[in-house]
Amino acid sequence: MTPQVLVVLGAALASGVEMVEALTIVLAVGMTRGWRSAAIGVGAAFLTLAALIAALGPALTEIPIEALRVVVGAVLLTFGLQWLRKAILRAAGVRALHDEDKIFAREVAESRQAAHTTRASLDWYSFTLAFKGVLLEGLEVVFIVVSFGSTGGHLGLAAAGAGGALVVVAAVGALVHRPLSRVPENSLKFTVGIMLSAFGVFWGGEGVGLSWPGSDLALLGLIGFFVAVSFALVADLRRRTAVVPTPTAPVTQD
């Protein structure tokens, strides 16, 4: 039961973070240049993503499970450590926090300045920006769902987690019509980074022949271990930066 819950939770949180970022781009374009072209761009991105999943998804079942676990474990680890590193740096104040409001304001300013080029009765700037934003963030969601779901045989659960996140983010975005700046993105990324790293160690370890004590329950131990290491690193960085003051970092988008 533990891995299933963690798969749904991990996929939902990680996908939700990516979807909030895509929503900021779509809102900025739609609100400044009109919704029609932006909506068509979003639709085209969803169709492209669906085609990619349909084309590549069945290939996963052809890969031997041990090889898949090693590859997915390595990729999840590399990817998860990247999230965790940035979340630790932000929590320690070394790197600026992600600010959806400022990103939204910049996107709005750029959208207003961009030239209106109409092709096939579409505002090409709106279409392209919405398409690229949703496609790129969507590819990341697909990657997260496949990584979380494929090795443990829980692809459906991971997809359900991402689907739930999509419904929540889209519904809240439609209701508030503003970027979701109140979402505690750094805390979410911290959590997701820890989960990705723990899953990466678990599956990568199984793939190279390890047998975890406690079987699936080892995942909880790994999560606790990475929480402890991460908090120790935050405390260590805070102590160091308190001694050596660093320049104030500007807001970043990632």
Add this chain to the structure above:
Amino acid sequence: MGWLGRFARFWYDFVVGDDWLAAVLVGVALGATAVLADGYNPWWLLPVAVAVVLVISVRRAAAAATRHPPSSDTEPLIDL
């Protein structure tokens, strides 16, 4: 850079990001665990090795951020 190059660049930035050394060390940790797992079950090795990689990666990034604080103008539009 062609479409394929941009696609490859996107995945490299997404998975590996700005610390290639961490990716290499993760590969080394998995490889060493695979070799040792042939004889017995060193389940503790991979978590400890990954924690060490995390410490190295965070320290390197913190040192780089102190030397060269990032500029919001040069940040990519879409990242993690």
